[in-house]
Amino acid sequence: MTDASNGASQTAPAVTVPETRMPFPATRFLYSILYGVIAYFVINLIFILALLQFVIVAINGRVNEELKNFSFSLVQYLWELFAYITFVRDEQPFPVSNFPKHA
Numbered sequence: 464m465t466d467a468s469n470g471a472s473q474t475a476p477a478v479t480v481p482e483t484r485m486p487f488p489a490t491r492f493l494y495s496i497l498y499g500v501i502a503y504f505v506i507n508l509i510f511i512l513a514l515l516q517f518v519i520v521a522i523n524g525r526v527n528e529e530l531k532n533f534s535f536s537l538v539q540y541l542w543e544l545f546a547y548i549t550f551v552r553d554e555q556p557f558p559v560s561n562f563p564k565h566a
Contacts, residue, residue, distance in 0.1 A: 494547070494555065495547070495548045498544045498547055498548055498555075498556065499544075499548060501544060502541060502544040502545065502548070505537055505540060505541050505544065506541065508537060509534060509537050509538065509541065512530060512533070512534045512537070513534070515530065516530055516531070516534070536562065536563050536564055539563035540556060540557060540562060540563050543556035543557070543563065544556050
C-alpha cells in the first residue's frame with residue numbers, strides 16, 4: 464500500500480480572489496431608456512420611409528437616391544442606439560455625438 468502523502472506531489476490549495484463588482488451604471492441605464500424610446504421612433508420612421516420608397520419606385524420606376532441615403536443613415540443610427548443599449552459600444556449616439564452620415 465502506498466500513502467498518498469508519501470512521494471506524491473502536493474498542490475497548494477486554490478486561493479479564491481473575491482470578485483470586485485463594478486457599481487451599477489445608473490446614468491447609463493437612464494440614457495439607455497431614453498435611447499430605447501428614440502429607437503422606437505426611428506424604427507417606425509424607417510418603415511414609413513420604406514413604404515414611401517416603394518411608392519416612389521412604383522411611380523418613377525427607380526429609387527430616390529436622397530431618400531435611400533437618408534434611410535441608410537437612419538439604419539446606422541439605429542445600430543448605434545442598439546449598440547449603446549447592449550454595451551457593444553461605449554460612445555453615446557446622437558444627440559450626444561454626431562449623427563452618422565452616408566458617404
